[in-house]
Every structure is written in structure tokens, then in C-alpha cells.
Amino acid sequence: MKIVHCVESYHPNVGGMQEVVKQLSERLARLGHQVTVATRYNPDRNFSELNGVKIESFKIVGNPRKVESEEDQRYVDYLLNLDADVITFFAAQQWATNLALPILGRIKAKKVSVPTGYSGLYWPEFKDYFEDMKTQIHGYDMNVYLSHDYRDINFARENKVQHMTVIPNGAAEDEFLPDTEIDVRKELGIPKDDFLLLLVGSYTGWKGHKEAIELFLRSNLKHATLLMIGNNYEYFKRQYVKHPKLFFLMLMSKLFSSKKVIFNYFPRKFTVAAYKQANLFLFPSNVECSPIVLFECAAAKLPFISTDVGNTPEIAQWTKGGLIMPTTKDEGGFSHVNMEEGVNMLNQLYADGKKRQQMAEESFAIWKQKYSWEVIAKEYEQLYLNLIKG
Numbered sequence: 001m002k003i004v005h006c007v008e009s010y011h012p013n014v015g016g017m018q019e020v021v022k023q024l025s026e027r028l029a030r031l032g033h034q035v036t037v038a039t040r041y042n043p044d045r046n047f048s049e050l051n052g053v054k055i056e057s058f059k060i061v062g063n064p065r066k067v068e069s070e071e072d073q074r075y076v077d078y079l080l081n082l083d084a085d086v087i088t089f090f091a092a093q094q095w096a097t098n099l100a101l102p103i104l105g106r107i108k109a110k111k112v113s114v115p116t117g118y119s120g121l122y123w124p125e126f127k128d129y130f131e132d133m134k135t136q137i138h139g140y141d142m143n144v145y146l147s148h149d150y151r152d153i154n155f156a157r158e159n160k161v162q163h164m165t166v167i168p169n170g171a172a173e174d175e176f177l178p179d180t181e182i183d184v185r186k187e188l189g190i191p192k193d194d195f196l197l198l199l200v201g202s203y204t205g206w207k208g209h210k211e212a213i214e215l216f217l218r219s220n221l222k223h224a225t226l227l228m229i230g231n232n233y234e235y236f237k238r239q240y241v242k243h244p245k246l247f248f249l250m251l252m253s254k255l256f257s258s259k260k261v262i263f264n265y266f267p268r269k270f271t272v273a274a275y276k277q278a279n280l281f282l283f284p285s286n287v288e289c290s291p292i293v294l295f296e297c298a299a300a301k302l303p304f305i306s307t308d309v310g311n312t313p314e315i316a317q318w319t320k321g322g323l324i325m326p327t328t329k330d331e332g333g334f335s336h337v338n339m340e341e342g343v344n345m346l347n348q349l350y351a352d353g354k355k356r357q358q359m360a361e362e363s364f365a366i367w368k369q370k371y372s373w374e375v376i377a378k379e380y381e382q383l384y385l386n387l388i389k390g
Contacts, residue, residue, distance in 0.1 A: 002034045002036075004084045004087040010037050023373040064098065085110065086109055087109040102136075104140065112383070115145070121155065138161065142163045143164040144166070145164060146290035147289075147310070150310065171292065197281075200296075214339060224258070227262045275296055279302075281294075282305055282346070283304055285306070285309045289310045294312060294315045299364065299367050301360040303349070305322060307337045308329075323345060
């Protein structure tokens with residue numbers, strides 16, 4: 001098959017969507033298919049092919065919803081003249097999907113949408129966008145959702161979309177099954193007996209870093225470290241000192257407590273080692289679709305505790321590897337942990353090592369059977385083959 005995956009940005013850019021497309025594209029290439037990723041130009045990307053996947057770059061600026069420049073038009077022409085069997089658009093509300101919406105009917109290849117959540121569905125600035133989407137969504141030959149019950153798939157049901165299926169996210173065997181030589185505690189000066197709490201997520205302001213610090217510092221954890229890994233950490237460093245309560249809690253912790261907070265960016269191999277050596281994953285995020293980090297927890301035998309955000313309750317049910325903290329949601333669709341009850345739940349799971357071990361072992365076995373990228377890529381392959389066969 002000739003497959004094209006369209007996504008806003010790609011390696012060496014990092015992020016959840018980039019990781020999904022990279023994992024799927026490279027595995028489909030290994031299965032013998034011709035795979036191309038159409039994405040935004042990156043001056044640090046000094047290659048046009050990576051691990052068997054061709055990369056077509058476009059110097060598109062911003063996030064246009066319609067053609068505004070010559071480069072926008074070049075992307076549209078690329079789609080219209082494409083010699084491909086299947087073309088998949090990953091994530092709505094970004095240029096690689098937006099510019100294609102008005103021309104879906106003119107694209108020759110089978111067209112697949114993976115909208116990944118419709119994060120702006122409730123935002124006033126996207127009202128017209130989703131009003132148009134009620135019609136445009138029918139232009140896809142298949143719509144792939146990551147969850148059985150989330151705003152994007154419910155939007156499709158409300159608008160009587162006929163062609164849709166659910167394929168979840170996953171985690172990679174080749175990353176999580178091999179042993180690691182990295183000793184995270186030794187590298188970071190963390191005592192061997194410290195309880196290690198982990199959060200992995202970009203420092204966007206929406207991944208729950210401030211909430212994680214408060215939950216951790218207010219908890220009963222003793223001789224413990226909260227390690228937060230993500231890009232753009234300098235932004236977070238500047239932001240958290242602006243919150244008096246967090247600043248006070250951090251100061252009191254340094255003076256009178258055995259708790260320690262570390263936040264930084266680390267290479268991927270170090271991050272995987274942190275997953276495998278941590279005791280618990282704390283994820284009080286505000287907005288998600290279907291967070292890959294929770295599948296990575298299952299692959300690392302790491303139990304998690306999370307807000308009700310995206311389809312995290314579904315992932316907890318699928319993998320048997322996590323607990324969901326009491327959560328409220330505001331008008332914009334953002335999730336917020338109930339701090340008092342979240343602290344209580346964290347305390348209980350911290351004290352119950354037997355339960356954590358049971359969750360870890362059960363979720364790992366389920367992940368290996370159902371939620372590795374190796375398994376997920378074959379589901380996409382079969383979907384594409386079925387579409388071509390009509």
C-alpha cells in the first residue's frame with residue numbers, strides 16, 4: 001500500500017501526536033508498505049527519510065484554516081495530486097487537517113480521520129469550525145476514535161456518521177521490554193529507598209504540574225521524590241514561582257520535609273528508565289484525549305492515579321492499572337482534581353504496596369496482549385486494506 005500520514009509536526013518535534021504517527025508510520029513501513037509523512041518543515045530535520053518513512057515538509061506558518069499563502073496552496077496541490085491508496089489526517093484543529101477539509105471530495109485516495117479529541121469543541125472561537133465539521137466529517141471514508149465515549153466520537157454519533165471505528169493508543173515493546181542500564185536515582189541523587197512519584201508531560205500549563213506538586217506536598221508520603229519530565233520546563237520554572245501557595249509549599253518542604261521535587265527535560269531513554277523505576281505515576285492533567293503516558297505506565301509495570309480527563313477512566317478499566325481521582329469539569333471542558341479527595345486517594349495507594357503490585361502486574365499482561373504499538377499498527381493495516389477493498 002501507498003500510505004500518507006498528515007500531521008502538524010513530526011520528529012524531531014516531540015509530543016503525543018508526533019509519537020503516535022511515528023510509531024504507526026515506522027511499523028507500517030516495516031510491514032512492507034510505502035509510508036510518507038506530510039508535516040511542517042523543521043530546520044533541525046536534516047533528513048527526508050527516517051527508519052523507512054519518507055517525510056514531505058511544508059513551510060506553513062501558524063495554523064491556517066484556509067489557503068493564505070503559496071506554501072498553503074502547495075500543500076493543497078500535493079493532496080490533490082497525490083498517488084496514494086490511503087491518506088490519514090491526525091488531529092483536528094491544526095493546519096494539516098484544516099486545509100484539507102474543503103477539498104476532501106476531490107482527494108482520490110481513501111481518506112481517514114483520527115481527530116484525537118476535539119479539544120476546542122466547547123471553545124467559542126471554534127464554534128464556526130465545528131458547525132462546518134458537522135457536514136465535512138462525512139467526507140471521510142473512515143473516522144478512527146481512541147475511545148468509545150469521548151467528545152469526538154459522541155460528536156460523530158450526534159451527526160449520524162456511518163463510517164467509524166475505535167482503535168486505542170499504545171506503547172512500544174522495543175522501548176519497554178529491554179532492560180535499561182540507566183539508574184535514575186543515582187543519576188539524580190535520589191536516595192535508593194525514596195518513594196519515586198513520576199509525571200511525564202510537556203510543560204504547557206495544562207498537564208497538571210502545579211496540581212501534582214500540591215498533591216504531593218500535602219500528602220503523607222515520606223522520604224519521597226516527585227520527578228516531572230517534559231519539554232519547555234524553563235517555562236514552568238518561571239510560572240510556578242508566581243503561585244504563592246506552591247512557592248510556600250515548596251519552601252516548607254525544603255526546610256522541614258523529606259520530600260523533594262525535580263522537574264526537567266531528559267532524553268527518551270532516560271524517561272523510559274524513569275517509568276520502569278518509579279513507584280507510582282501521578283497525572284492530574286487538565287485536558288487530554290487518550291494519553292499515551294498511561295499505556296506506557298502499563299508497559300513499564302507502573303500503576304497510575306489520574307484525573308478524569310479524556311478517556312482515562314476507560315484506560316483504567318482496559319488496563320486495570322490505574323485509579324481515577326474525583327474530578328470536576330468547567331465550561332471549557334477542562335478537568336480539575338478535587339484536591340482534598342485526591343490527596344486521600346494518593347495516601348491510600350501509597351500505603352497499599354500490595355495493591356500497587358497487583359495493578360502493575362495485571363496491567364502489564366493486558367498491555368502486552370492488546371495495547372502494544374505492534375498490535376495497534378496491525379489494526380491500522382487491516383483497516384487500510386479493508387478500505388482499499390471497498
